[in-house]
Amino acid sequence: MINTNTLLLQNLQQIVGHEFVFYDTDTLLQYGHDETEDYSFPPNFLVKPRTTQEIAAIVKLANEYAIPLVPIGGQTGLSGGALAIHGGIGLSMERLNKILHVDENNLQVTTEPAVITQVLRDAVAEKGLFYPVDPSSMGSCFIGGNIAENSGGARAVKYGVTKDYVLNLEVVLPTGEIIWTGANTLKNSTGYNLTQLMVGSEGTLGIVTKIVLKLLPLNKYNMLLLVPFYKAEEACEAVSAIFRAGIVPSALEFMERDAIDWAVKYIEGISIVIQPEHQAHLLIEVDGNYPEILMLEAEKILEVVEQFSIDEVLFADTEEQKNAIWKMRRGVAEAVKANSIYKEEDTVVPRYELPKLLKGIKKIGAKYGFQSVCYGHAGDGNLHVNIIKGTLSDTAWQNEVPKGIKEIFELTVALKGTISGEHGIGYVQKNYLPIAMQPKQIDVLRNIKKVFDPKNILNPGKILPD
Amino acid sequence: MINTNTLLLQNLQQIVGHEFVFYDTDTLLQYGHDETEDYSFPPNFLVKPRTTQEIAAIVKLANEYAIPLVPIGGQTGLSGGALAIHGGIGLSMERLNKILHVDENNLQVTTEPAVITQVLRDAVAEKGLFYPVDPSSMGSCFIGGNIAENSGGARAVKYGVTKDYVLNLEVVLPTGEIIWTGANTLKNSTGYNLTQLMVGSEGTLGIVTKIVLKLLPLNKYNMLLLVPFYKAEEACEAVSAIFRAGIVPSALEFMERDAIDWAVKYIEGISIVIQPEHQAHLLIEVDGNYPEILMLEAEKILEVVEQFSIDEVLFADTEEQKNAIWKMRRGVAEAVKANSIYKEEDTVVPRYELPKLLKGIKKIGAKYGFQSVCYGHAGDGNLHVNIIKGTLSDTAWQNEVPKGIKEIFELTVALKGTISGEHGIGYVQKNYLPIAMQPKQIDVLRNIKKVFDPKNILNPGKILPD
Numbered sequence: 001m002i003n004t005n006t007l008l009l010q011n012l013q014q015i016v017g018h019e020f021v022f023y024d025t026d027t028l029l030q031y032g033h034d035e036t037e038d039y040s041f042p043p044n045f046l047v048k049p050r051t052t053q054e055i056a057a058i059v060k061l062a063n064e065y066a067i068p069l070v071p072i073g074g075q076t077g078l079s080g081g082a083l084a085i086h087g088g089i090g091l092s093m094e095r096l097n098k099i100l101h102v103d104e105n106n107l108q109v110t111t112e113p114a115v116i117t118q119v120l121r122d123a124v125a126e127k128g129l130f131y132p133v134d135p136s137s138m139g140s141c142f143i144g145g146n147i148a149e150n151s152g153g154a155r156a157v158k159y160g161v162t163k164d165y166v167l168n169l170e171v172v173l174p175t176g177e178i179i180w181t182g183a184n185t186l187k188n189s190t191g192y193n194l195t196q197l198m199v200g201s202e203g204t205l206g207i208v209t210k211i212v213l214k215l216l217p218l219n220k221y222n223m224l225l226l227v228p229f230y231k232a233e234e235a236c237e238a239v240s241a242i243f244r245a246g247i248v249p250s251a252l253e254f255m256e257r258d259a260i261d262w263a264v265k266y267i268e269g270i271s272i273v274i275q276p277e278h279q280a281h282l283l284i285e286v287d288g289n290y291p292e293i294l295m296l297e298a299e300k301i302l303e304v305v306e307q308f309s310i311d312e313v314l315f316a317d318t319e320e321q322k323n324a325i326w327k328m329r330r331g332v333a334e335a336v337k338a339n340s341i342y343k344e345e346d347t348v349v350p351r352y353e354l355p356k357l358l359k360g361i362k363k364i365g366a367k368y369g370f371q372s373v374c375y376g377h378a379g380d381g382n383l384h385v386n387i388i389k390g391t392l393s394d395t396a397w398q399n400e401v402p403k404g405i406k407e408i409f410e411l412t413v414a415l416k417g418t419i420s421g422e423h424g425i426g427y428v429q430k431n432y433l434p435i436a437m438q439p440k441q442i443d444v445l446r447n448i449k450k451v452f453d454p455k456n457i458l459n460p461g462k463i464l465p466d
Numbered sequence: 467m468i469n470t471n472t473l474l475l476q477n478l479q480q481i482v483g484h485e486f487v488f489y490d491t492d493t494l495l496q497y498g499h500d501e502t503e504d505y506s507f508p509p510n511f512l513v514k515p516r517t518t519q520e521i522a523a524i525v526k527l528a529n530e531y532a533i534p535l536v537p538i539g540g541q542t543g544l545s546g547g548a549l550a551i552h553g554g555i556g557l558s559m560e561r562l563n564k565i566l567h568v569d570e571n572n573l574q575v576t577t578e579p580a581v582i583t584q585v586l587r588d589a590v591a592e593k594g595l596f597y598p599v600d601p602s603s604m605g606s607c608f609i610g611g612n613i614a615e616n617s618g619g620a621r622a623v624k625y626g627v628t629k630d631y632v633l634n635l636e637v638v639l640p641t642g643e644i645i646w647t648g649a650n651t652l653k654n655s656t657g658y659n660l661t662q663l664m665v666g667s668e669g670t671l672g673i674v675t676k677i678v679l680k681l682l683p684l685n686k687y688n689m690l691l692l693v694p695f696y697k698a699e700e701a702c703e704a705v706s707a708i709f710r711a712g713i714v715p716s717a718l719e720f721m722e723r724d725a726i727d728w729a730v731k732y733i734e735g736i737s738i739v740i741q742p743e744h745q746a747h748l749l750i751e752v753d754g755n756y757p758e759i760l761m762l763e764a765e766k767i768l769e770v771v772e773q774f775s776i777d778e779v780l781f782a783d784t785e786e787q788k789n790a791i792w793k794m795r796r797g798v799a800e801a802v803k804a805n806s807i808y809k810e811e812d813t814v815v816p817r818y819e820l821p822k823l824l825k826g827i828k829k830i831g832a833k834y835g836f837q838s839v840c841y842g843h844a845g846d847g848n849l850h851v852n853i854i855k856g857t858l859s860d861t862a863w864q865n866e867v868p869k870g871i872k873e874i875f876e877l878t879v880a881l882k883g884t885i886s887g888e889h890g891i892g893y894v895q896k897n898y899l900p901i902a903m904q905p906k907q908i909d910v911l912r913n914i915k916k917v918f919d920p921k922n923i924l925n926p927g928k929i930l931p932d
Contacts, residue, residue, distance in 0.1 A: 105706055105818035106847075128712065150655045161653055163662075164630065177906045183884035185814045186846045187627055189616040189666050190884045190891055190902050191911050191929055196629075196662035200655050217712040240571055246594065246683035246755070289712070290759055348651045352571035380652045381572075418649035418656045425656055436656050441645045444917065445657050451913040463657055 113144025545892025579610025
C-alpha cells in the first residue's frame, strides 16, 4: 500500500510539479469539506493542476490505479458533491481561474471553471453584458461548481438557471480524452445534447475545463419591493397570482418569519425593521431598461398583493435600501448555519403548489418534533427547508429527522415536484433519489454513468443511491 | 418470412385493433416521406396506436422481433428523421392528439405529442398564455416532432427553442418500460438531465408520449420592421450590431434577394414590393406589453441599421401588413421546394460570424457550380442554405454538390458553429456528423444509444454515421 501510494505520489508530482501536490493533514482537512452540514471527508492527496492537459494526465493515472478522483471547486456546495467520501485524489480546480474571452460581438464568454461567479458577472457587466445566474454563494462559488450542480439563484425566475446559459463545454472524460460537448451557438440540433447531460452531473461524468456561456445585454434599472404578509400561506398564494397577472418579475423570494428573525439576529448591519405580526415576506424585483415601465409593473404587483392580508409595502429605490434587503435574504442560510447544526433540503414544486408544500412541511415537522426555517426562490417553486437541530437529541436527529425528510420529499413528489431544485443530489440526498425516480430511471442513470466512467473512479458515491 | 410477418401483423392487430394496422401500398407510401428532399421510405406496416400502453406493447413486440420501429409525426421534418429507411413498423403518433391540461395556475401545459404546434399555441393563447416556439411548419408539424428535432423558429432569438420549454416527458423506452424523465418544475437538479437528453434525440432513445411544457404570459403588442439592405453582408453585420446596442428583438430574420424573389414569384398573395437593387432584407420584430416602449426600441433599431446602406424601412403596424411580411418569410422554403429539387442545410454559427458564413457559402457554390438560396434566423446565427438542383446534371448533383456541402459544414465548424441548428441530423446529415464531432464524442453518442436501445430497433440509421 505504501508502495502504491508512493508511486502515485511520484506520478502526481511529475504531472503538476511537487509544489502542487499536497498530503499534509491541514491541507487535506481544508479540502475535505464544503458547506454541507458538518461533514469532513479529506482526500488522500490534493492536487492543483493548471491545465486541461495536466487534468487529463491525472485522470488517466486515477484510472490506471482505479483510485477515486474528486473535483473540488469553491467548496460552497450544499449536497456534498465535492466531498471525497471514499478518499482518493482531490482535484482542486482553483488554478483554472482565468476568464479567457468576453466576446462582445456574440454576447458570449469563454472561461475556465474556477472563476468566482461574482467575478464573472462583474467582468461581463463592465462591457455592458449580463450573466444572470446568481446563487446566494456567488461571492465565493466557482462557475464550474455552478455547472456541476446546475445552480440557480434569485434571478432564475425570469432568466433561468445555469443550464440555460451553457452553450459548450470542454470536458476531460474519465478515460483522459478531451472533448467539446457542443458548439458556440444559441441553437444546436446536432446529436444528443451532451452539454446538458454534463450540466448538473456533479463531476461524475467528466471534468469541465472550459466553459462557453451565453450572455444578455445588461438591464439598466430595477426596482425592489418588500411585502409583509400576515399569513405565510397567503404569501405563497400571491406568488402564483403575480404570474397569472402577466408579470414576470426578475426575482420573487419568500422568507418566512423565522428566516428573517435569524438573519436579523445574527447578521450584522441589517437595518430592516420587521414587525412581529408578519408571518412572511415576499421580496419582489422587476428589471428592465425603462424606469417608467418598472413603476407600472410595480403598481400591477401592488394590485395583486393587496388582494391578500398585507401590511405596508416597502419600495426600495436606492442602492442602499436594495442592498440591505438582499443582504437580509442572502444572510438567512449563513445565519442558520452559524447557530445550529442543520440539514438543508432543496424542495421544488410547481409554484402554485407552494402553500400546500409549506403547510405540509410544518405538519411533518410537528409530527417528528423538529423546527424548520423555510425560505427560497418562490417564483420558481423552490423552497429551501432548513431543519434545525437546536435542542433535538442526537437520537432524534439521526433516527426521526430522516423519516420526516422522507415524508417531505414524498409530499414534494406528490405535488409533481422533485427533491432538488438547484443544490444537486450529491452525497446527502442520494438515498432519497428513489422517492423521485422509478427504478428503471435510476437504472438508466447508472448505465449512463458506466458509458462515461466504467471503473467508477470519478466522484464515486454521488447522485446514485447505494 | 411470411410467417413472421403474419405473426407480427396479428400481434399488432391485437394491440391496436384491426382498423389501426395498415399494410396497403397507398398508406405505406403516404407515411413513407417527410419534407426532406424527395425521399420515399415506406415502412412495412403502419400502426396508429391511441395510448401509451399500446405503444409500450408495440415497442416490446418490435424488440422481440428485432424489427425497426420508426415514430412518425406531422411528416414535416427536414432531416429525414421520420423516414423508415430500413422498413419495419411505422408508428404514427397521430391519434395521441389531445391537449390534456392547460395549467393556468402554474403556467404549464400537459399535452400528447400529436397536437399541431399552432393548435397548441392557440389553445394556450386563449387563456392569455404564450408558447413561443414557432417553426415555419407550425401549421402542420406536431409538438412531439418539435421535441424530437429540438425545433426552433423565428422567435427563438428572444425566447429560445423547444428544449427551453420542456419540463418533463413521459417516454416509452425501447424495452417497453414507461418513465417520466423529470418533474413539472422550472428548476431541477435531481440526477442527470434525461429530459434534455431526450429532446433532440429524434426518436432514437425512446418514444415521447406525454409532454409538460413551460408557458409564459402572452405579450400584448409587437411591431415589425422590414429593412432593405443594398449589400447582403451588411445585413448580416447589422444583426450583431442590434444586440450590441442592447436590444433583444423577438424575431430577427434574414432573407437574401433570391429568397424573396422565389417567394414573391411562387407564393400567391404576397403584396410586398421589393426593389431589384436590394440584396437582402432583415425582418425585425420587437414585442412587449407597452406600445410606447416598442416604438422606442424600433427607433433604436433604426439608429443601428441606418449605419449601413439601407433603403426605406417598412414599419408594419397593422395585422394585415405583418401577416403579409410573415407570409413572405415563411413562404421561402415552400417556394423553393415547389420549383426545384433542392437540399436544405441548417447551418448555425455565432451570430457575428454570419457575414463570413454567407460569403463562404457563395464562394463554395461558385467552386462547385451550384446556386443557393439563403435565409433564416439570423438573430440566432442560423442560416438555412437551400441548394438548388435547377439545371445541374444528375452527376454533378450526386457527386459535386456533396463535396460543396462538406466544405460548407467545415466552414461552419471553423466559425465555432455546427451543422444543424434546428432541423436535426436525421438521415440526410448523419454522414457529415464527423465534421462537427470528434470520434470520441461520436463513440459516447453510440454508447448512450446502446444504453437505451441495445438491439437498435428504435429509428435505426439516424443521427449516428454509418
